[in-house]
Amino acid sequence: HVAGRVVASGPRRAGVLSTVLACLEPLGATVLECDQRCIDDGSETDALRVEFSGEPSDAWWDRLGDRFADLAGARGITWRIVPATDVKRMAVMVSREGHVLQDLLWRCDSGDVPAKVSMVISNHADLAGMVRPSGIPYHHIPVTADRKRYAEDRQLELLYGAVDFIVLARYMQVLTPKFLEYFPEKIINIHHGLLPAFPGANPYKAAAARGVKLIGATAHYVTEELDAGPIIEQGVCRVSHRHEPGELRRLGRYVERDVLGRAVSWHSEDRVLVTGNHTTVFAD
C-alpha cells in the first residue's frame, strides 16, 4: 500500500512539511510515515522523508511531479520523489576479498536490500566464481599504474547510465576525481577502520599497533579526499591484546559486511540525505 516516498529539504521559513502535504493531499495521497527533523548546522534547514499511498497510474505520477515543481520549487525546497516500485540498480566493485560481495549478493537476493546488483567489476579475476551462479555479469578490468586511466574509461563505459549507484566492497584502488564527478553522492565505500581513526591503507595493522580495544568499520560516500566523505554508518567489535592484525582482519569482516549492508539498504530506500559533509539518516 506504500506507493512512493519523498525526501525533501529546505529553509524552515519555506514550510517543508506543509508544502509536501500540499503537494500530496489534493491528489489523494495519504501520508503513511513521516519523519521530519531540523538539521542542526545553524542554517535553519528542515529535512523530511515521507512514505505515502496513492494511485499507480503514470498520469498520477506526472501530476505529482508537476505539483512539486510548482509548489516546492517556488519555495526553494529540494525534493526527490521515488515510486515504491523503483528498484535501484547497483554496481559492486571488488578486488580480492569476497566476504562483503557475497553478503551483498545474498542481501539483494533475499529481498532484504531493495536493490538489484546489475554488474560486478573487479581489477582481479578471483571472485568471478562467486558471482557466476547468480548470472550477474562479472567484468574483469585489470588496473595497473600506467593503465589506470584506460581502466576507468572502460569502467565508466559499463557504468554510466547503466547503474544508479556504486558500492566499493573492499575495492582497493583509489578512484580519480574525474570518475567521482560522474556519480556524486552515489558511490558508497566500506572502510575497515572507525573513521576518522585509521584512514588509508592497513587500518587493522595501525589499530593493533595502537592497542585499541574496539575495532570498527565505516560506510561513507566517496569524495575527492580519501576516506573523508560523509559517513552513513559505523559499527564496532571488541578485541583484545591477543589479536594481532591478522586476527583483527578476520574479526573485522563481520562488522564490515553488517555496516555496509545497512548503509546500502538505507541508500536504496532513500533514507540518506547528504548536506555538506554530513548525512541525515531517516532510520528504519
Add this chain to the structure above:
Amino acid sequence: HVAGRVVASGPRRAGVLSTVLACLEPLGATVLECDQRCIDDGSETDALRVEFSGEPSDAWWDRLGDRFADLAGARGITWRIVPATDVKRMAVMVSREGHVLQDLLWRCDSGDVPAKVSMVISNHADLAGMVRPSGIPYHHIPVTADRKRYAEDRQLELLYGAVDFIVLARYMQVLTPKFLEYFPEKIINIHHGLLPAFPGANPYKAAAARGVKLIGATAHYVTEELDAGPIIEQGVCRVSHRHEPGELRRLGRYVERDVLGRAVSWHSEDRVLVTGNHTTVFAD
C-alpha cells in the same frame, strides 16, 4: 524555540497528521520535528509526535486547546498537548537497593531527565541518607502483610494529585489493583530480567540456573498482571558460566539503571504512546 509537543493517534482515514497541522498552523506554530508511524496491529491506526514553536501566552495555549477539541475531537483522534515548560513531577518508590534511585536523582538533577523528583517513598528507612542532601522529602511507610492496605492508603494520600507519574526503582512490593487504578499508564517499573523471561522474584537466580549468556532488564508500565505490562525499554549485559547469582546482581545494576533512565526520560518527554499492551516509542 520549542514551545511544546503534541502526541496524537487515531484512525488512518481521519488524517492524523493533516489534522494536527490544521490545528497548529493557523496559530502560527511551526513544526520543528515530526515523527509519524502506523501502528502495525491491523487496526490502521496512525500515531505521531510533533514538536512545534509558538507563542508563550496563556491565551495562545487556550486557543490551541480549543482548536484540537474542535478538529481532532470531531475526527476521533486522541491527543495530548504539552508545553515545553511543563516539567513532570515524579515520585520514586524504593525498598533497600539504592543504585537506581541514586542514578535517577542524578539524571534529574543534571537536567538529563526533564522531570522533577517530588518525593521518595520507601517501605524501609535505609535510603533516607541518600536522599537527604537533595532536600527531597523521604517518606518511610512500612509495609507488612497485615497493614498493606493501610500503607497504600497513606501512599495514595501523598501521591494522588501531587505527582504526575511514579517510578518503582527496585520497589519490592506488589501494588494492588486499587492502587493501580489511580495511575493508569503512569507507573513505570524496572524489572531485573529480560521479560518475558524470568518474571517474578529472583530473576538473577533463575538466569544463573538456566545458564544464559545474556542477562537484562526491562522497564514497563505496571498493570494488574505481574511483570506483564507494556514494555518501554530493554537492555542486556554479557555474562558467563563464572557468574553466580550474586555476580549477576552486581553486573545487572548497570543495565537496570540505564534501561530505567532511558524509559523515564522518554516518558517525561512524552515519547511513549501506549496502545493495548504495546508501546510506540518516538525515540530521541
Add this chain to the structure above:
Amino acid sequence: HVAGRVVASGPRRAGVLSTVLACLEPLGATVLECDQRCIDDGSETDALRVEFSGEPSDAWWDRLGDRFADLAGARGITWRIVPATDVKRMAVMVSREGHVLQDLLWRCDSGDVPAKVSMVISNHADLAGMVRPSGIPYHHIPVTADRKRYAEDRQLELLYGAVDFIVLARYMQVLTPKFLEYFPEKIINIHHGLLPAFPGANPYKAAAARGVKLIGATAHYVTEELDAGPIIEQGVCRVSHRHEPGELRRLGRYVERDVLGRAVSWHSEDRVLVTGNHTTVFAD
C-alpha cells in the same frame, strides 16, 4: 607452533592444573595458553583448557595419551586431547531457510571456523543449489509424520561415524530421543528466540505479540526437552513497535547467523565444556 589442546575438568583436590602440567612437561610440551576456572555450582570442580606446543610424531601423541591415562585417570579427572591438525567433520541439517547455511559454508570455506562441512541433509530440496558449487553432498530426505522413523534411520546411516558433530541450521523438525543418543553434546541448534523466552515454534510472532524491544537468538546443545539444552551463546538486536513478525524474521537472520557462527567456532576449537545443563566457554 600450537601442537594441540587439552580440555580437562575434575575435583579441586585432584589438582587439575598441576596434573595436566605433569603430563605435558616431561614430554617437552610447553603451555602456550592456559585458562582455568572453577565451576560455580557448589561442587568444587575446576575446568581448564590448555594449548601446548610439542612434537608432531604419532609416537609422541601415544605417549601423551598414556600419561594422561595414568595420571589424570587415577585422580578422577576427565580430559580430552586434540591435536591442532584435527579438523572436526560437521553435518548441517536444514529445511527451507538458507541464510544460516550459507554463512556456515562461508565461515568454514574462509578458514574462520576450523571445521569441515562433510554433508548437508535436508527434508526439502530447496537449498541444493546453494550447496552445489561447493561440491559438498546434499542429501534430500523428506520427513513426513508417518515416515519420521524411516527418515531418521536414513539420516543416521549417513551420519554415524561420518561426522563429529551436527548443526541444526534452522532445521524445523524435532529429533527423537533415539537420534539424540547417538550424538550426546554433539548437536548444536540455533533457536530464533532469546531462551528461555519464546521456546518452540514461531518465536518472532510471540515476540511481536509481547511487544519486546530486543529480539535474539540462542545457540544450544540439543537435549530431549525442546529448547532446554545447555546454552552456548546468545545475541540480540533492537527492534521497535513498527516491526511486525515478518520484519522481526528479517532482522533476526543476522543475529541467528552470528550467534550460531560463534557457537560452531567455539565447539570446533574445543572451547565449550558441558557440565550438567551449563556450558563453560573458554572464549577466544
Add this chain to the structure above:
Amino acid sequence: HVAGRVVASGPRRAGVLSTVLACLEPLGATVLECDQRCIDDGSETDALRVEFSGEPSDAWWDRLGDRFADLAGARGITWRIVPATDVKRMAVMVSREGHVLQDLLWRCDSGDVPAKVSMVISNHADLAGMVRPSGIPYHHIPVTADRKRYAEDRQLELLYGAVDFIVLARYMQVLTPKFLEYFPEKIINIHHGLLPAFPGANPYKAAAARGVKLIGATAHYVTEELDAGPIIEQGVCRVSHRHEPGELRRLGRYVERDVLGRAVSWHSEDRVLVTGNHTTVFAD
C-alpha cells in the same frame, strides 16, 4: 577462599606458568583461577594472572615472597604478589564535571570496585558538596598558568606515599612529566573520545563536525604524550545527525562513567599488565 593473586610475565623459555606453580604449590597454595596468554608482539613473552588459596599468616606471605625471589627472579620473570585483603588506595582528580566522580564514589562504596577513595583533589571548589557526605577529604588546589608548578608540588605532597593510584575523572589540566614520574603506570585518565580519534580538547565538537555515527570514551594510562598512553578500555554509544556537540556531551557521560568504572575495577584487581604501549587485560 581466595588468599591472593600473582601477575607475572617473562620469556617463554623461562616457563612462567611452571615457575609460578613451583612457587605456590610447596606452600600449600591451590590455584583457583589461571589465565595465561602469549603477548603477540614478536618477543615470545608469556603473561599470566593466577588467583590462589593459602594461609593467612604473615610468615606464610614472607616465605611466598622469598620463593618468588629465588625461583622467578633467577629466570628473568617479573611478578607482583597481592594478598586479597589488600585494598588499593585511590585519589580522584576532578575539575567541574561531577558525573564520573559520583559514579566512582558509588562503585567503591557499593563494593563493586575493590578500592578505597582516599582523597579527591580538584582545581575547582564546585564538587566539594558531592564528596562531603562520604567524609572523604576534598582538596581544592587552584591551578593557574603561573602557579602550575606550585600546584603540582602541593598535589604531590598530598599524594605521594598516600595513594596507590590516581584517577583523572575529567580533570582538565595536563600533568607535567615530572609529576608523571612519581606514578608510572599508576594514573588512569578517561578521555571522552574514541582514541586515537579526537585526542586533545573538545572531542565532542570534533566528532559532531566529522559527522560520526558512534561516539566513545577511552580509559588509558597517562604518559608524557597527550592521550597516547596504553589503552585499558573503550566503549561506544550511537548518535545521529540530530545530536549537536551539547547533546553528544550529554550522551557521552554514560559511556565515560562505564568505561572508566571498568578500567578502575580491573586496575584495582590487578587485571591489567602493561607491556610497551599495550595492555593485557585479564578480564573478569
